[in-house]
Amino acid sequence: MSDLSIPPLAELRKRRSAKWRTFPDDVLPLPVAEMDFPLAHPVAEALREAVDRSDTGYAAPTGDLADAVSGYARRAWDWAIDPGQVRTVADVGIGMVEILRRVVGPGDRVVVSPPVYEPFAWWIGEVGAQVVEAPLAGGPGAWRLDLDALERAFAGHATAYLLCNPHNPVGLVHRREDLVALAELADRYGVHVLSDEIHAPLVLPGATFVPFLSVSAEARRWGFSFLSASKGWNLAGLKAAAVVTADPAPKRYVDRLSPHSLYRTGHLGVIATVAAFTEGGPWLAGVVAALDRNRTLLGELLAQSLPGARYGRPEAGFLAWIDFRALGWGDDPAARILTAARVALNSGHRYGPTGTGFARLNFGCAPETLTEAITRIAASPLRPPPRAGPRHAGDPPDHPRRATARTPTAPIWSPGARRESSTTYAPERHITGWQPLPTASPAEERASGHRRGEFPARRRGRSQRRTGHRVCGPDAEAL
Ligand SMILES: Cc1ncc(COP(=O)(O)O)c(C=O)c1O
Structure with a gap:
């Protein structure tokens, strides 16, 4: 069994990754989707050996990654993947965008189920398509795909659907019957x-992962699966992932990917991924057990210290989706928590309009860190946001009631949404040189040939720069 002891915070802060360089040292960083566990021993060994060999060239055109992915899928999920239908890409984001480029055209409608991983909207914007929302049904502890909403969206001339399985940020592991029904809808309306x-x-005890391509012939006809070791084994910076198909129809699109895509993949990423999928099982089992304990601990901490916060135990992963609305902390509790408690979470509205008043917390950390985070939040001087209202006799001149009514936080991916408030609020307060992201100007939009709203979460324009020793993109917190 690998050693899963998480180093103390002072050691973790020496990491140079996004999670550890986005915030000042007095902030507990619980947003960016990286875990704090030490690397799996077989992965670390494989990487060390590669470095010792100075083996840092291009990824080789071999079937190593495809064999490792298909071997893992068979053992873990009893899913038979044909290694001949596994294509190596640099990461899941690039794989999704490159397939989207091939299945949708500019202005096409691509469906997502918010609250969902924010970059889904970016990827759709990147290929010039439009986001159409079919929000999840239910709420904390009872999320499900809303098949009626999906049918309405598909019937409205959708071209593709981005399924998140398991679903970030709510931790839902989709039910087989829902995936079967989704595949039927996809087949009926011709939706990829x-x-x-x-x-x-990272599916946790009590849930069973059902690969979409395993559920039916319809799923195989319309489906693409994107797999990676990057979340399970914490390899996001190494850049290797796989696109998997199980039918000649979707494979034709994959075959149109650039032959160069392999060489855009990290060679060390492939080495680490192969080690993870082939030898990383015992380490993963330990991590899953630790995450299982942490999700229980989080529930206990919230119940004790923040009883108004609602949290449904996630069925997978290390992300918790917490509903703070009953606490009166406004549309963007993450922003207020950062200021008052020096704990960084992800702002819920960045996952779509239904995330307003929620925040996402990363519990892939030591239990002590989790405990400290919730303790800090509970002890912090958080107050309901000032409400606009008439001035009462005797109010001091700066009384909160005199504040002008706040504009509700615009959902980041709604047409014409301005990017404001939320976690962008976080680092710029503390790091000089940060600039808010520009939204596309009307002139830019004319030049691009797309209407406002067709790039729902547009991130074009000036690059973001920060001065000082902390350097990171403005959207590290969206990862
Ligand atoms: C659902 C989901 N997809 C994709 C990614 C990013 O994957 P990659 O770094 O391989 O693009 C993440 C990262 O957190 C994620 O949660």
Whole structure:
């Protein structure tokens, strides 16, 4: 069994990754989807050996990754993948975008089920398509795909659907019957289903991951699966993932990917991924057990210290989706928590309009860190946001009631949404040089040939720069 002891915070802060360089040292960073566990021993060994050999060239055109992925899928999920239908890509995001480029055209409608991983909207914007929302049904502890909403969206001339399976941020592991029904809808309306299965290795006790392509012939006819070791084994910076198909129809699109895509993949990523999928099982089992304990601990901590917060135990992964609305902390509790408690979470509205008042917390950390985070939040001087209202006799001049009514936080991916508030609020307060992201100007939009709203979460324009020793893109917190 690998050693899963998480180093103390002072050691973790020496990491140079996004999670550890986005915030000042007094902030507990619980947003970016990286875990704090030490690397799996077989992965670390494989990487060390490669470095010792100075083996840092291009990824080789071999079937190593395809064999490792298909071997893992068979052992873990009893899913037979044909290694001949596995294509190596640099990461899941690039795989999704490159397949989207081939299945949709500019202005096409691509469906997502918010609250969902924010970059889904970016990827759709990147290929010039439009986001159409078919929100999840239910709520904390009872999320499900809303098949009626999906049918309405598909019937409205959708071209593709981005499935998140398991679903970030709510931790839902989709039910087989829902996936079967989704595949039937996809077949009826001719909708491509891109199934992001990056969190699948981290399904927690009590749930069973069902690969979308395994559920039916319809799913195989319309589906693409995107797999990676990057979440399960914490390899996101190494850049290797796989696009999997199980039918000649979707494979034709994959075959149109650039032959260069392999060489855009990290060679060390392939080496680490092969080690993870072939030898990383015992480490993963330990991590899953630790995450299982942490999700229980989080529930206990919230119940004790923040009883108004609602949290449904996630069925997979290391992300918790917490409903703070009853606490009166406004549309963007993450922003207020950061200021008052020095704990960084992800702002819920960035996952779509239904995320307003929620925040996402990463519990892939030591239990002590989790405990400290919730303790800090509970002890912090958080207050309901000032409400606009008439001035009462005797109010001091700066009384909160005099504040002008706040504009509700615009959902980041709604047409013409301005990017404001939320976690963008976080680092710029503390790091000089940060600039808010520009939204596309009307002139830019004319030049691009797309209407406002067709790039729902547009991130074009000036690059973001920060001065000082902390350097990171503005959207690290969206990862
Ligand atoms: C659902 C989901 N898809 C994709 C990604 C990003 O994957 P990659 O770094 O391989 O693009 C993440 C990262 O957190 C994620 O949660």
